[in-house]
Amino acid sequence: MSFLNAEEPSVVELITDFGLNILWHPTTGLQIGDQVQDLLKDIIAGKVQMDILVYEGSLIQGPNNTGSMNFFADRPMMDWIKELSEVAGYVVAIGDCATWGGIPAVPPNPSESTGLQFHKKKKGGFLGANYVSKGGLPVINIPGCPAHPDWITQILVAISVGRIGDVQIDDYHRPKTFFTDFVQTGCTNVVNFAQKVDGGFGKRGHGCLFFEVGCRGPMTRASCNNILWNRQSSKTRANHPCLGCTEPGFPHHDLMKGSVLKTMKHLGVFPKEVPTGRNKLAYYMEAGFQKVMPTNNQVHQASK
């Protein structure tokens, strides 16, 4: 659904301007039933060329590594993926489930879910740490819950015009173009973060969401506040905390009760996690200092 919302470029532009031939997609594909099976078999047999395999969803290996919890076109989905990945020019994993297992892979993980080439932060996953596609690249990961549609279509364009070699990927195989800056970059609450002004969930313009309601913008690499969603907004612009959905630790805290939308703290005061790259003690000292200093706004009010 996210993919169909792409705007720069749109799905139609992928086809008309960039010449992509979408062999099959669960929403747009015309083939059903046996036709899908025949197409997939032809791809595996080399009768139909598949340049890009785009996969969404956890690789479900349960129960007991049979994969029978997730049947597709009359056999375990994981069996299709194993064979399709052997003939694919490039493999692109979309969303947290396909990249690192996502919510289904949270312990105790009864469905034995994993990602295509990572299991949470650990390299390996379903295809193994050493997998490379025929094009010579490992799985390209576009995480998110959901993944931003334009991240998807722009990577597909890079592959289709032969420029994917120019796209650098990070340690988690994410294209650096989209996953170098933090969500905080471009957040409209960032002044409140700097001045340590607390904000409440949904209270527009009331402050930063980091201190009480668990915003993970300072430790989450994604361009949500630069490439806006629907060209309009983002979670933090709408005063909803960032959940950190593009990081392999997502959903973080293993969904323990009371751990979501709440800032975990030591002694009820010090945030357990501080912005990525910051020394904890230095951050606590700076935050304490900022807290006792009047904000620009307070100075302005006092001077009236």
Ligand code: SF4
């Ligand atoms: S912590 Fe969240 S709400 Fe606060 S400035 Fe950073 S991204 Fe925005």
Ligand code: SF4
């Ligand atoms: S703002 Fe955070 S939770 Fe929301 S889509 Fe971006 S990275 Fe994911």
